[in-house]
Amino acid sequence: MAGNGEIKEDGGKGVKDMVMERIKSIKDIPPEENMLPGTPACAGCGGLLALRHCMKALGRKIVIVNAAGCFTLLTIYPYTPFKNSWLYTAMACAPAGAQGIRDALDILIKKGRLDPEEDLKVVVLTGDGSAYDMSLSSTSGAINRNLDFYYICYDNESYGNTGVQWSGATPFASKTGTTPPGRICPIGSELAKKDLFAIWNSHKPPYLATISPAHPVDLINKFKKAEQYKGPKLFIALSPCPPGWGIDSSYTVKLAKLAVDTGVWALKEAVFGVVTHTVVPKRFKQVEEYLQVQGRFAHLFKPVRQEAALNKIQEEVNEYWNRHKLLL
Amino acid sequence: MYRLRFHGRGGQGARVASKVLGTAAFLDGYYAQDFPLYGAERRGAPVAASTRISEDPIMERGVISAPDIVIVMDETLLQDPLTMPVSGIKQGGIVLINTAHSPEEAKVEYKITAQVLTLDITKIGLDMLGTPILSTLAGGVAARIVGLSEDSLRDAVKKILSEIITDKRLLDKNVAAALYCFNAITPAKIELKTTDTIKKKSTVISVPFEPATVSSPAINATGNTPLRMTGNWRVFRPDWNYDSCTRCMICVARCPDGCILVNEDGYPYTDYDNCKGCLICVEECPTNSLGKVREVHTKKVIGK
Ligand SMILES: Cc1ncc(C[n+]2csc(CCOP(=O)(O)OP(=O)(O)O)c2C)c(N)n1
């Protein structure tokens, strides 16, 4: 990474010739809003906050390809919050939809019917249910074909739109509509959250990053850095969801910060498969601080503390940071 | 038969209210049906639920298009063109509105021809439960309007809530609040001017198959969601105190909806037409320049 506020990468194939300004603080965030208010997203939706910043970074010359989920309701007839075009696809095939649009744009340019200056970025937008589960194979195909597109996954760790059911992104011990803690299984979900970053990164895409709605400067800089690459540019945003996670709507940002500060959500990027952590807490907070404020983990504390489950969660976080030699 | 429709916003408890009412009616020895109208489940989005109560077995199914009673749990829905809570209300039927206004004011304000009753259920919810979740309270009001017994209401609230929550104290508070609401209104008599008969003609519309260019809705506008005025969702409003504001822009960066704008002098202010009242700004402001106050919506506040 070059100094004096610029990023210049020449990491091999597919690098576009571009130099981008990094932003340094919240005050540098572009003021233009490319997604207007008035959407049906819940008050305090963490995913919406992440998307708002992604939209600022992407600009208006984009097409969104949106798989079914909470955010398909942002654009609901006859209203749209976007200034750009938008297409709705089934849950499993947003990356395939993106391929179609990319091809169409390329053909139009080739035939001289679209000025290359008017070209659009193709942006897939899906929840975790799509990204981690249903569209895993179509995304794998698109990355493998080196499709030139963006993918934004807002990860609220459940199938939120249908009333919070378990997804492959649901963390261990979380309560969801389909993993209620009870007599037989008092810890809620017994399965671990899939590591989508690692799954996607095994394809060695040009750019891949995790982002957080509470870290907009890191988020915007990642988009700026990604811009120089032709090919898949993928983003996963851990997105606190007030109804799904059992938190007050005012607490979304606090929780997104806690996820990073406790080490539960590692902010990182990977360029052609090489991983770098972008935000490493100086002192990690205890994971319990993150868990105990959420209704979906309340059963781990009341009526009795489920010590074994709590230890397991903390140990897994420690193991991650030890493995990356970043736990001080 | 009584046909009731509850209109609320996701998270307010319209579905549970219809269930409390249906269960109370059943316990009183009536036949009952209760069901939500499923849309996308989301906090703040308009939701509806229905209850049918009858002395005879109920053969009718589906959405209630001509209700005898409508319970409007969120006043601002009365202005939402996509919801239209009082549509189909029978002449002489009753509309109960959760509002701080008197029935006369509300009747004029919202141009309602049916009988209107009002009660500030949100205030009761905040006072007695500490939250604006109004399911048991609206259920209590409705139970009184249709003339059910206090005992059945109490048992119904206990039965339904014990399936949802484990906190015994919260359950007791809900029972108390439901009974308070039950006794807080003087129900009007339902005076239907027409005899209610089930329509003979089928109301099912058959939709012919059309090519995608015709059948898939396309929006040819951009950025028009502000017309929806999500400011109507607020229970509390963020309230500014500029004495301590340092123009740090943190609130601007934290608002999910982009509802904090900046004036010429660099001071942030709220777009109250659209602010949903999540209060992240209040939580995040490092200088405590934001507080919260209870929102009272009237038609005039929004979009003045
Ligand atoms: C193949 C398929 N199965 C089920 C559904 C119903 N459905 C619509 S949205 C949704 C939830 C999607 O979850 P996620 O992708 O995590 O997005 P979120 O709702 O959490 O934003 C489901 C299951 C569907 N549209 N398509």
Ligand code: SF4
């Ligand atoms: S359910 Fe969660 S992710 Fe979906 S709109 Fe609401 S807060 Fe956002």
Ligand SMILES: [Mg+2]
């Ligand atoms: Mg989801």
